[in-house]
Amino acid sequence: MGRAPCCDKANVKKGPWSPEEDAKLKSYIDRHGTGGNWIALPQKIGLKRCGKSCRLRWLNYLRPNIKHGGFSEEEDNIICSLYISIGSRWSIIAAQLPGRTDNDIKNYWNTRLKKKLLGKQRKEKSGRGKQTATKGSGGGPYFQTGPPPPPPPLPSLPPIPYSSGEEARFNNHSSIRRLLMKLGGRFSSQDPNNSGLAPDNDHPRYPSIDDQALIQPMYCDPIDQLITSSDQTPLLGTALPPPHFGVGPTEASGGVYENPQGLEFLYDDLVNGSVFGGESVDWGEMNQWICGQNEMFA
DNA sequence: AATTGGCCCAACCGCAAAGAG
DNA sequence: ACTCTTTGCGGTTGGGCCAAT
Numbered sequence: 001m002g003r004a005p006c007c008d009k010a011n012v013k014k015g016p017w018s019p020e021e022d023a024k025l026k027s028y029i030d031r032h033g034t035g036g037n038w039i040a041l042p043q044k045i046g047l048k049r050c051g052k053s054c055r056l057r058w059l060n061y062l063r064p065n066i067k068h069g070g071f072s073e074e075e076d077n078i079i080c081s082l083y084i085s086i087g088s089r090w091s092i093i094a095a096q097l098p099g100r101t102d103n104d105i106k107n108y109w110n111t112r113l114k115k116k117l118l119g120k121q122r123k124e125k126s127g128r129g130k131q132t133a134t135k136g137s138g139g140g141p142y143f144q145t146g147p148p149p150p151p152p153p154l155p156s157l158p159p160i161p162y163s164s165g166e167e168a169r170f171n172n173h174s175s176i177r178r179l180l181m182k183l184g185g186r187f188s189s190q191d192p193n194n195s196g197l198a199p200d201n202d203h204p205r206y207p208s209i210d211d212q213a214l215i216q217p218m219y220c221d222p223i224d225q226l227i228t229s230s231d232q233t234p235l236l237g238t239a240l241p242p243p244h245f246g247v248g249p250t251e252a253s254g255g256v257y258e259n260p261q262g263l264e265f266l267y268d269d270l271v272n273g274s275v276f277g278g279e280s281v282d283w284g285e286m287n288q289w290i291c292g293q294n295e296m297f298a
Numbered sequence: 299a300a301t302t303g304g305c306c307c308a309a310c311c312g313c314a315a316a317g318a319g
Numbered sequence: 320a321c322t323c324t325t326t327g328c329g330g331t332t333g334g335g336c337c338a339a340t
Contacts, residue, residue, distance in 0.1 A: 015334095016334090036325095037325075038326075039324080039325065051325085052326085052327095055326080055327090059327095088329065088330090089328090089329085090328075091327075091328060091329085102327095102328075102329080103329095106329075110330095
């Protein structure tokens with residue numbers, strides 16, 4: 001017996017929204033709010049849409065102050081930095097970029113940013129020729145055309161216990177905790193200890209939507225504030241080499257790749273072949289690399 | 299002019315967490 | 320403590336657009 005569908009699929013319209021549907025939804029929410037029940041909302045206003053679809057349309061398109069496209073270099077940097085730090089937690093990343101939706105950022109990353117980085121990666125690779133690079137990885141290069149050799153041994157950090165079925169994505173508890181503290185300031189309005197840990201105390205707790213509403217956006221801050229805590233301890237210093245991680249106000253106009261202070265750490269240490277192998281730079285690889293940095297800069 | 303292929307984005311899907319009863 | 324409903328999230332897909340052939 002499967003899960004009950006969220007709506008009567010036979011009676012629900014799919015596909016692109018018409019201007020009339022948009023107007024109906026927007027004017028209702030403007031006047032009454034969502035009413036706290038997305039499932040019931042489309043019936044109330046006579047829309048043949050699934051509640052989830054209404055919610056998505058509102059959040060990603062109709063909501064006031066939504067920005068589309070035109071990502072700035074600073075936004076690029078923030079997205080990349082956070083992706084390196086926390087992976088594909090788009091909602092958290094979006095919380096740092098006012099006016100941006102998680103869907104927008106996700107699309108932007110998948111279609112452009114990732115390719116930008118990989119393009120740079122290939123460029124650097126061809127530029128270096130046969131030069132081998134060993135910086136930062138804790139192991140030799142395994143970026144080459146032939147079959148990949150076995151990856152270098154990972155530093156042996158104590159694993160963080162995760163709940164069953166959850167992939168252990170982070171191997172450095174304190175750095176992630178500090179990152180999330182920085183991101184959210186606090187993790188739960190109901191957590192008196194404000195420990196940054198889930199109630200089981202086993203793994204970092206990520207900000208809930210409620211928490212995210214309280215997050216002070218860092219959009220206007222220079223990105224070095226993102227990565228450096230107030231006591232000058234590099235926030236990600238356990239994960240990234242401090243000398244490469246100062247990202248000041250962007251002055252270069254030729255794109256992120258020409259900004260020597262910008263995403264250089266990504267190119268030199270993450271994606272240019274000195275660390276990751278193959279075409280894709282996935283989170284697992286990045287995580288391995290971060291583990292290496294933890295070992296080096298702890 | 300027609301076709302093809304890649305890019306991009308809006309929207310859908312399914313899962314898991316959170317909340318209510 | 321348990322079940323059911325709703326919400327939120329991240330991955331994926333469908334289709335429009337555009338450049339190349």
